[in-house]
Amino acid sequence: MTVFISIRYIGVTLEIEGADMSKAHRGKGTVEFENRGRAKCPVCKRTAVKAVYEVEVGENKIQVCKQCKAGIAHGKLKEELAAL
Numbered sequence: 805m806t807v808f809i810s811i812r813y814i815g816v817t818l819e820i821e822g823a824d825m826s827k828a829h830r831g832k833g834t835v836e837f838e839n840r841g842r843a844k845c846p847v848c849k850r851t852a853v854k855a856v857y858e859v860e861v862g863e864n865k866i867q868v869c870k871q872c873k874a875g876i877a878h879g880k881l882k883e884e885l886a887a888l
């Protein structure tokens with residue numbers, strides 16, 4: 805959602821784009837997810853963690869936790885991904 809906020813200051817109008825954008829994976833943003841995004845991460849097998857980060861594994865997209873997202877981005881966890 806994009807919200808435009810206008811600030812009038814001595815006749816000058818500034819438009820700030822995205823000033824009211826929520827953080828999709830934190831706080832109120834997590835209401836959108838089932839169970840507030842908490843699930844079992846398919847990579848590290850931990851339960852009740854926020855598995856809301858989308859990563860591509862081959863042709864599929866899976867939802868993993870934040871730590872696994874970072875690990876995959878750094879080229880780690882290849883064995884765990886191959887086992888999926």
Ligand SMILES: [Zn+2]
Pocket residue numbers: 845846847848849850868869870871872873
């Ligand atoms: Zn994980």
